[in-house]
Amino acid sequence: MQFSRRSMFKLSAAGLTTLAAPQILVRAAQAEVPMSATMPAAYKRFSLGDFEITVLSDGHRVVPDPQKIFGTNQTQEEIAALLESNYLPVDKMQFTFAPTLVNTGSDLILFDTGNGEGGREGGVGQTLANLQASGYTPEQVTVVVLTHLHGDHIGGLMEGDQPAFPNARYVTGQAEYDFWSSEERIGTGAENGHKGVVAKVVPLAEKMSFVKDGDSVVSGITGMAAFGHTPGHMIYGLESGGRKLMLTADTANHFVLSLQRPEWEVVFDSDKAMAAKTRKDVFDMISADRLPFIGYHMPFPSVGFVEKASEGYRFIPETYQFDL
Numbered sequence: 096m097q098f099s100r101r102s103m104f105k106l107s108a109a110g111l112t113t114l115a116a117p118q119i120l121v122r123a124a125q126a127e128v129p130m131s132a133t134m135p136a137a138y139k140r141f142s143l144g145d146f147e148i149t150v151l152s153d154g155h156r157v158v159p160d161p162q163k164i165f166g167t168n169q170t171q172e173e174i175a176a177l178l179e180s181n182y183l184p185v186d187k188m189q190f191t192f193a194p195t196l197v198n199t200g201s202d203l204i205l206f207d208t209g210n211g212e213g214g215r216e217g218g219v220g221q222t223l224a225n226l227q228a229s230g231y232t233p234e235q236v237t238v239v240v241l242t243h244l245h246g247d248h249i250g251g252l253m254e255g256d257q258p259a260f261p262n263a264r265y266v267t268g269q270a271e272y273d274f275w276s277s278e279e280r281i282g283t284g285a286e287n288g289h290k291g292v293v294a295k296v297v298p299l300a301e302k303m304s305f306v307k308d309g310d311s312v313v314s315g316i317t318g319m320a321a322f323g324h325t326p327g328h329m330i331y332g333l334e335s336g337g338r339k340l341m342l343t344a345d346t347a348n349h350f351v352l353s354l355q356r357p358e359w360e361v362v363f364d365s366d367k368a369m370a371a372k373t374r375k376d377v378f379d380m381i382s383a384d385r386l387p388f389i390g391y392h393m394p395f396p397s398v399g400f401v402e403k404a405s406e407g408y409r410f411i412p413e414t415y416q417f418d419l
């Protein structure tokens with residue numbers, strides 16, 4: 096059958112004539128029913144060897160002007176062309192956030208905590224609600240790992256003036272903690288970040304252990320230095336039952352702009368050249384080894400693979416690879 100644009104329009108014109116009466120009835124009925132603004136619980140669960148992985152959505156946020164965030168060393172035309180070729184709008188973008196729970200059988204480990212209560216009016220800060228919807232309680236979390244100390248990762252540590260995960264110990268990178276907690280940040284561009292860390296992270300320092308490249312959180316979960324996005328940004332390799340997965344945190348902040356063009360500068364990266372080199376090193380390794388990864392800002396459920404392309408990488412979202 097020929098399916099030209101013309102035949103499609105003819106089809107819909109014919110459809111309108113024959114179905115006009117029922118459509119009017121349906122529209123009238125729908126007008127009686129207000130649209131539901133309720134969002135579904137959002138989590139994705141799969142297994143990796145003996146580990147159970149649950150990716151939690153912290154919600155999403157729409158921000159204007161992608162070109163002011165990604166590709167700040169590129170022309171507006173180049174950025175618009177890349178977005179358009181990937182069927183994305185050029186004037187706004189969506190940010191998602193994906194804290195991840197790993198149940199090893201003896202520990203329930205939460206990687207990053209989302210935007211927290213401060214983000215809830217803006218539609219984010221949903222990690223706690225989705226953790227509960229997924230069948231766990233905050234009291235069951237035994238370890239909270241902070242990949243780095245930006246606000247969208249530490250915002251959920253406290254609820255009011257109480258720790259949100261009262262029975263947890265904490266893990267973060269030594270270099271990351273030293274940088275943000277230092278009073279030397281006062282009067283610099285990192286002052287606001289420092290204040291956030293003083294408010295949310297420093298009060299928990301007594302229960303915190305600090306890791307370096309190659310250190311383990313628990314058996315099967317190993318930290319890797321991936322500096323550049325922040326001075327002490329760490330990523331984590333998971334391995335269980337012969338299967339592996341990487342938690343790449345903010346090594347790449349967008350599935351098109353950061354992966355297809357890893358060298359493009361990103362406003363959020365504190366050392367732009369180091370961040371670009373780390374991006375290429377990490378995703379070269381992940382693509383060569385065909386490893387699945389969870390990227391904190393990849394489109395929810397934030398799990399996928401990358402394939403090396405002539406320039407950068409192509410993101411391949413997870414479909415049913417973990418279900419079979």
Ligand SMILES: [Zn+2]
Nearest residue numbers: 245247345391
């Ligand atoms: Zn982030």
